[in-house]
Amino acid sequence: MQTHLETVRDKIRNWTHYHQDYQLYAYSLPITWSYVQDRPYRGDTLKADRRAYLHLYYSPDRALEDEKAFNSRLANLQAELESDQRHPDHEKQYAQYFEVKTTPVRGMRIIAKEEAIAEAKRNYGYFALLSNEIKDPVEALSTYRNKDLVEKAFENLKERLNLRRLSVSSEQSLDGKLFVQFIALIFLSYISRKMQANNLFKDYTLQEVLDELDMIECFEVPGKKLQLGEITKHQMDLYTKLGVTPPASLQ
Numbered sequence: 385m386q387t388h389l390e391t392v393r394d395k396i397r398n399w400t401h402y403h404q405d406y407q408l409y410a411y412s413l414p415i416t417w418s419y420v421q422d423r424p425y426r427g428d429t430l431k432a433d434r435r436a437y438l439h440l441y442y443s444p445d446r447a448l449e450d451e452k453a454f455n456s457r458l459a460n461l462q463a464e465l466e467s468d469q470r471h472p473d474h475e476k477q478y479a480q481y482f483e484v485k486t487t488p489v490r491g492m493r494i495i496a497k498e499e500a501i502a503e504a505k506r507n508y509g510y511f512a513l514l515s516n517e518i519k520d521p522v523e524a525l526s527t528y529r530n531k532d533l534v535e536k537a538f539e540n541l542k543e544r545l546n547l548r549r550l551s552v553s554s555e556q557s558l559d560g561k562l563f564v565q566f567i568a569l570i571f572l573s574y575i576s577r578k579m580q581a582n583n584l585f586k587d588y589t590l591q592e593v594l595d596e597l598d599m600i601e602c603f604e605v606p607g608k609k610l611q612l613g614e615i616t617k618h619q620m621d622l623y624t625k626l627g628v629t630p631p632a633s634l635q
Contacts, residue, residue: 408443410521439513439521447509
């Protein structure tokens with residue numbers, strides 16, 4: 385990645401590559417990579433050049449956060465050196481970013497290695513995604529974040545349910561809860577993607593959209609078809625923008 389980043393570092397932060405929805409710069413370039421596959425059933429190894437798309441991003445917000453965290457770490461390292469309370473696990477970082485000099489007259493002096501510090505900060509704010517299908521960097525980022533949202537939420541869900549395992553009547557019941565919640569997360573991912581495509585995040589959060597649609601009342605009469613109460617024009621517009629046919633109401 386570093387080699388490819390150096391070739392576009394000067395242009396990635398041009399205004400034409402800025403995307404306000406994500407508040408970052410994005411740049412994509414095609415690359416080739418060496419594909420190797422051992423095939424024991426044939427007794428050989430398949431080697432070929434494959435095409436992929438390297439998506440590079442620069443986030444000013446992430447750069448600021450990374451630098452603040454780095455500065456805090458440097459301050460702690462310097463304090464440890466000045467107090468002569470060195471931590472064995474930090475010896476490599478001491479040597480990388482500081483020079484310690486001791487003289488009979490001045491005592492101990494801590495000198496920062498400015499070039500090493502500047503080099504460490506140089507890549508702050510940059511990150512990358514690799515895809516063998518998606519050419520557009522913004523689409524790749526949206527796909528990754530939606531997938532990441534579902535996977536992380538599902539892992540959190542499993543942890544919470546595992547803690548409450550004693551309150552679940554059976555393993556089958558637990559599996560059922562996991563399945564239903566996972567399907568719900570897929571719907572959330574779909575809604576989030578549609579909101580992004582229609583710029584709805586400028587006016588709503590995901591929770592606000594869900595709350596707005598949750599206000600629609602439902603009426604159930606035994607032996608009859610499920611019916612909905614009045615749906616406002618605003619709610620109809622939300623359904624349309626989300627790519628869903630608005631349900632028929634009683635009105």
